Amino acid sequence: MSSPEHPSSSHHSLAFRVMRLCRPSFQVEDAILRLDPFDLFAGEDLFDDPSVSPHLLDRATTAPSREGGGAGGGEFSYRGRFQLQDPIDAMALPGFLMLPQSFGAIYLGETFCSYISVNNRSNFEARDVVIKAEIQTERQKIVLLDTSKSPVESIRSGGRYDFIVEHDVKELGPHTLVCTALYNDGDSERKYLPQFFKFVVANPLSVRTKVRSVKQRQQESQSDCVNDRPCDLTRSLMDSELTKSFLCILFNHVLLCNFPHSPTLFFQEKTFLEACIENHTKSNLYMDQVEFEPAQCWTATVLKADIHSSEVNSRVREIFKQPLLIQSGGGIHNFLYLLKQNADESGQVMVDGSNVLGKLQITWRTNLGESGRLQTQQILGSATAQKEIDIQLLDIPSMIILETPFSVCLRLRNRTERRMGPFEVHVSEDDSTEEKVVMVNGLKKQNLQQLDAHSFADFEVNMIAVRLGVHKISGITLLDVQTNNLLDTLPDLEVFVSSQ
Template sequence: MNASMGLHSLTFRVMRLCRPSFQVDDPLRFDSLDLLTGEDIFDDPATVSQAQLPRLFHRCNTNTTKPGEVDTYRNRYVLQNPTDAMGLPGFLVLPQAFGAIYLGETFCSYISINNSSNVEVKDVIIKVEIQTERQRIMLLDTSKSPVASIHSGGRYDFIMEHDVKELGTHTLVCTALYTDGDGDCKYLPQSFKFIVASPLSVRTKVRTVKDITFLEACIENHTKSNLYMEQVDFVPAQNWSTTTLKADEHYSEINCQTREIFKPPILIRSGGGIHNYLYQLRLSSHESTQMKVEGSNVLGKFQITWHTNLGEPGRLQTQPIFGSPISHKEIKLKIVEVPSITISGRPFLIRLNLTNQTDRKMGPFEVWMSKGNFHEQKAITVNGLHKMVLPHVEAFESTDFNLNLVASRLGVQKITGITMFDIKEKKIYDPLPDLEIFVDAD
């Protein structure tokens, strides 16, 4: 990658440093008899009719199309060994072009500043920076320690590295401030542009089942080389915990321990290869009530690292992954304590907790138990007043209270229909989920 020399004594040359690639050749297969005979051996009918010639080609004559016909070229492309299909002669080829640069890679460049004039230049100050649409990054500045001199026909070489973190057009700006042979101070700017493309795409699907969120990620390879995924980790946002779900695999205990120590990378083939990942997310149980109310639908980000065939590394962090908006109830009612032994006909207490999950004072409340179906009497009912009145509950605060119940049947019975009513707002909240208890005889 070069730029115009202009009228300056110096000029920059920028070359990309990257690993070589395998040379892949179409295998040229030939019959061993081609080394002993020429193609014109069949032109002489007398030679073909001799008794020695059919015996010479006996091994090659088994698959001829017609009786008595000899075809030494029939099996020339038949693969006799699995390695014949590789087409790899063992040679490596140096890059012949600047090549594609992908997001997440390290752009490594070999920069050479050459003196093509007939005089020596002195006090050369070199600056190199990367310019993108968002920022400018200084990679080299020799202002405090200029290059003393570059003689005629000489050069000054150095290597620069930059982790590519943005897509789109990048400009590598190289400048030199120097003193030429006549003592004049000259300024040489040169710029080199290259495009950064995306190596892969991450498509996600989010499904929520009750309190569990499932995240499916499909990673597709857009490069021309295979990608070996060393790490595809989902980093959950605050208050979320994640578990990676994998297909059931049956390995011995030794193999399982080995796989924990050394996890082979997952291959995603070039030109559109894909691989799917599945994660299970839950809200952390220890999060505060306030965080529940102010919960965001940001689930987290992906941390992805990989390497190519010859070990060139790459790493990416995706944008935040969003899930379904988190909806929280204004109040939360739950059973805290239930007696271990419940006797039929004998009153018992259950302890409940009421939590205000809003930023304002709520209440007062009425608590009661619905009577259920007219034709079917409930096995567990309230013992005493049908309704209980609770005072105000401050923002993000909670209060405990007891409910006096009595069971009228033996066996496994359900506590159902415990309902909360906001007297001020005239609002009825969803009943408490059913709870099963065992009722024993006295």
């Protein structure tokens, strides 16, 4: 039962009684003396009552000796109650279920269900009773019950009118259940009774997300595989904020899918989303579903650890799935998703300067099956500015031989609604004093013609490497010929130069 807040109601005939309807909980005995079934029928003053039959007294005095409680026969004593009569007694669960004695902890995403009773405690009949129940929060007011169009005809003396209300909790913070009654009392006086029942809604779990974008070298025929030179990807992942527990999954998915060397490769950017869910409640949460709903231009795939060979194609495993449990009081579980942009989307969807990736749908159940559901806000990727003109790496040889010319294929794309150009592409020198190892083989500048709206043009830059090892291709920039403004710069690319 809750403790209502209301003005003095001594002059009112009616009164509200509210009880929260939820699943009962197991009653755990903390006391040393456990409950004996005989205690339900007899109290501690059993022997002082002259009306008690001798047969009942004999039953009370012989029960401890029969159960091996430690007391001698014919002696009624509690001294053996602390001893275990059965191994299951060590759980301290007597088998009773306990209904909530107050509103208790109410969490976001649950369904608040309450049993409300309007009692007539006067000696007169209450007539034309208009009952109203509503939930008030800091933002809104939600009507749960309103009988103004069909009032309760009468509530007799000592009688009551009962009803049940439900509300899906979607806001955090203080809530107030307001119950009001407008009625005619015995003197035919119209009276108004308000009562208030307050409770606070807490957050059952927290969701922390991390987003990381990784560029991969791929074949056109195998878009999910990468080249066997993981220099860029390895370094990018080690610098990321993804937890170590997911690095193995990432490398299994990204690095172990190799294919033979091919002269035709392209670069594709993949996005990894890690979601960490932490349980803030006092009970275990059994996750029914943790699903990522991607935005319109994205597709999502959940990444999991390798499954044991005995569990593959196991029909029993499909029927009896192991529940995903997040323990109470700070238990956590991590989920990892691979996000890809759809093939028909050439650009990125931007919202307030950030990429909208999608949102998480989370449903769970507590120990006795009560369900809850939450939906996160839109998860945003890294903020990137949309460029009008950009230059992209399209193709590079998988093997670069020392002092042998090779071509880097680039793509110039116009993302605007108008015609742009002409352009100039050149390779600038680094400001550092180090000697450049990978350099242009030929002219350092190229002139490109104008581009129509939403069109692109492919071109090549001839280069040569003069030293073995891992080196960078850098300094490829794009300029506007008319204004001489810098439009874009190709990010540095690491390549491996071999002797053969």
